[in-house]
Amino acid sequence: MAAARVRSGGRPTLEEVAARAGVGRGTASRVINGSPRVSDATREAVEAAVAELGYVPNRAARALAGNRTDAIALVVPEPETRFFAEPYFSAIVRGVGAALADTEMQLLLTLVGNDRERRRLAQYLTAHRVDGVLLVAVHADDPLPELLEQLGMPCVISGARHAAETLPSVDSDNFEGARAAVEHLVARGRRRVATITGRLEVYGAQRRLDGYRAAVAAAGLAPDERLIAPADFTEEGGAAAMRDLLARRPDLDAVFVASDVMAAGARQVLREADRRIPGDVALVGFDDSVVARHMHPALTSVRQPIEEMGRRMAQLLLDEIAGRTPGDERPSVVLPTELVVRDSS
Amino acid sequence: MAAARVRSGGRPTLEEVAARAGVGRGTASRVINGSPRVSDATREAVEAAVAELGYVPNRAARALAGNRTDAIALVVPEPETRFFAEPYFSAIVRGVGAALADTEMQLLLTLVGNDRERRRLAQYLTAHRVDGVLLVAVHADDPLPELLEQLGMPCVISGARHAAETLPSVDSDNFEGARAAVEHLVARGRRRVATITGRLEVYGAQRRLDGYRAAVAAAGLAPDERLIAPADFTEEGGAAAMRDLLARRPDLDAVFVASDVMAAGARQVLREADRRIPGDVALVGFDDSVVARHMHPALTSVRQPIEEMGRRMAQLLLDEIAGRTPGDERPSVVLPTELVVRDSS
DNA sequence: CAGGGTATTGGGAGCGCTCCCAAAAGAGGT
DNA sequence: ACCTCTTTTGGGAGCGCTCCCAATACCCTG
Structure with a gap:
């Protein structure tokens, strides 16, 4: 039972549809493809034939003749x-x-x-x-x-x-998303907001950093490069960056992390450093992925309409x-x- | 590297390859399709032509002629x-x-x-x-x-x-996975092991329940239907089932949950009920999904080789x-x- | 009612490939 | 050298469709 090359057991062809409708192949084709150059009566006849025969155009033939693939x-x-x-x-x-x-x-x-x-x-x-x-x-x-x-x-x-x-x-509006996240942190009273970035060769990561900077500036906070830790979108990278931040600015009170996965890494480090979330350090992620919802405490995050x-x-x-x-x-x-x-x- | 000649218009056809190799179309086709009925010399000639011309068969034509789609x-x-x-x-x-x-x-x-x-x-x-x-x-x-x-x-x-x-x-071996999970709980000294099942119309969910039952029996524990709570693979379902279990058998000391997502729901309920994990209640999930790794404490889970x-x-x-x-x-x-x-x- | 459009229509000519048959080329035996 | 059997090969006949052109039908004009 080599079901491999099942010969199309009498699948109706355009020609058959045309015959059934009493028109030529070309006309039938026109109807199928919605050309306006067909009279209403003809169109209906062809459509009826299509319905009766259960005609479905052959893709391969179409592709070959029409030089496209759909x-x-x-x-x-x-x-x-x-x-x-x-x-x-x-x-x-x-x-x-x-x-x-x-x-x-x-x-x-x-x-x-x-x-x-x-x-x-x-x-x-x-x-x-x-x-x-x-x-x-x-x-x-x-x-x-x-x-x-x-x-x-x-x-x-x-x-x-x-x-x-x-x-x-x-x-998605990476800049605005990041800006809003940091603005939110500032509105919650945080003054020393750090950020963990993604790989900055990725334009989106760069934009998120730009948004962070803009929000920091807009809030009148003192920009400090020590509050910016570059990472690579991985959990481990996020953890390492968090450790750096903690070493450089132990007094930070919030972190905007450019991805939830990195935030998970950061969260782990914060837990080990006995910083309470959000008591000691507020955390905001990016992506609003599953991990954000299941993190404890649940992670505030920037959702993209993926x-x-x-x-x-x-x-x-x-x-x-x-x-x-x-x-x-x-x-x-x-x-x-x-x-x-x-x-x- | 990829200094391929980009000839916008005429992509080479089989016919052209055949001409170049000095053979007929049929023979060229045979070589392309790996037929054994070709002499070595011919095969080499055609292969050379293919390489020189950068020939790639036209899928649509193949599909149409061969009545298959690849x-x-x-x-x-x-x-x-x-x-x-x-x-x-x-x-x-x-x-x-x-x-x-x-x-x-x-x-x-x-x-x-x-x-x-x-x-x-x-x-x-x-x-x-x-x-x-x-x-x-x-x-x-x-x-x-x-x-x-x-x-x-x-x-x-x-x-x-x-x-x-x-x-x-x-x-995947749902039965054995569940059985092993419960066996593991028993080995850790748990005696009142409950389970939260998936939708039992799903055969896999049924098998996991079978595995649970088998392990309970093998361990010589007293089977108790009150330790079995059916759910529906959702987080909310998992939470509801956990509440039921807690109400029926407050003394349970372990739960085998048939999916990580449901386990997340159950975990939430356990947190609210002030049960410590794994101190008071041990938890095992199924799927080994991201949420398992990011849950706190990290969730033991049955991994399927997806x-x-x-x-x-x-x-x-x-x-x-x-x-x-x-x-x-x-x-x-x-x-x-x-x-x-x-x-x- | 002829003349000059314009709206419809039919069907030939491929698209590039696989299948398959018959012809050509070898191979082997006597 | 002759005949048979076995490769190996060439190329015709489509696969079902779109494109396009010529043919037909229809519709106004004046």
Whole structure:
């Protein structure tokens, strides 16, 4: 029972639909594709035939004849564990899925781990096997975006790579999110607010730091570089940075941490140093991930509308594919964040 | 490095490769597809031409001519938030991706939310637009598996739906995982071990309960139905079940919870009831998810090899598609779990 | 009612590949 | 050298659809 190449057991073809409706193949095609150049009577006849026969167009034939694929790829650099450790990935997928739901577009998932897979992907894209690409968590030095641009392949990235991003991108307002978080800490009476940053090569991490600085300045607090500890988005990094901060400014009374996972690391160190949260030190994270809710005390955090980001990315890409993108303008969307106040601040 | 010639217009075709190699189209095709019926000299010539031209077969043409798609679908019922809340989903995807990495297979991601999307999916599958399907988190009463069987569409599910599962499936050893967890609690001197179960319509949840019962019996403890509280895999459900348990058997000294998320709910209730963990009550969860690591105290939990499950599912499916499945045997894989002991027990 | 549009329609020509058959080229035996 | 059997090879015939052009039908004008 080699069910491998099951011959399409009489799946109806366009030709059959046309015959049934008493029209030509071309006309039937026009109806299927929603062309306006069809009379109402004809349209109805064809639609009836489609319904009766249960016709579903053959994707491969369409792709071959139309030189398109009706598929987009979601490219995920796998080593970026940050993406998998959190529901981030799931939320993006859900958003993309929602945007694609009433489209004919298929979503192709491509994990890029090692270099070999990277080359395979490049080949893939070169062979034009998708209509567009959603690039998630691209690094500033990733050659992929350039390749895509050369190929003229529509593409949207999540998170601008730098201030002068040229690609269409969707991002959350990292600056404002961080600013609001620190403002919140200040409003709670904290005066010596420290921050643990993400990898500053990541533009978003840089923006969060900018937001921190802006809020500190706006509050009229004395800026102090010793209150700024760079880390790398990992739990261990967050812990190490917290230890540094404690050593440099034992009197700090609040920490804005640029990710919940790092905040978990910091929290551990604070516990070991016998600092009470929020009594001695108030803590605010970023991402509003599961760990924030389950931390004790529950972590105040900046929520990003991740699912919405996925949705917007997909919409942007569909627009681009359809050539709906206005002129040279690179549409980039920045979505607002929301501070979720819990017990840690 | 990647100084590939980017010829925007004409991607090379098989015909061109054949011409370049001085052979016929059919012969070139044979080489590309690894047919043995080609002389070595010819093979080399064609391979050289492929390399020189940077030829990549056109998927659509292949699909159309060969009546296959070289794609499989990963179908995820979206309402099943359990799947998204946890890295479960990510891990499965990673495993599947790994198994597919050196295959020509594409991974199509299909989220099935409402009924409309469900119908669309059915139509999709009926139209044979994939070679096989990976079904994740299917309910016992889901009609999809039957539809697939009718269509003769290869399919693998994650988690048997009941004891007499007919479909090829990959599962973790829920029974043994639960049994080991309870055994561990008993070994730690606990005598009144309670359990909070998942939705018992889910076979896996039932198996975990069976494992609990077996361990209780093996330890010679007095079975007591009041020590068993059914819940629904949610945090709130876990909390409610914990309250019940506390009311019925205030003297309990350990709880085996069938999921980490429920354990988080239970933990909250225990905190409110001033029971210390693990002093008064030892706690063991299931899944070894992020929340387990970040709970305080860190939660002992049963780890499932999720990524490996994804990998095996994909392998099983590829085998089935290739017709490599031996006879009528429904291959089902059960993978071992591992108890990760932390501070809560 | 002719003339000049414009709205519809039919169907040929591929898209690039796999399948398969018959022809060509070797191989081996007598 | 001749004949048979076995590789190996070339290329025709589609797969089902979109594109596009020419043909037909329809609709106003004057």
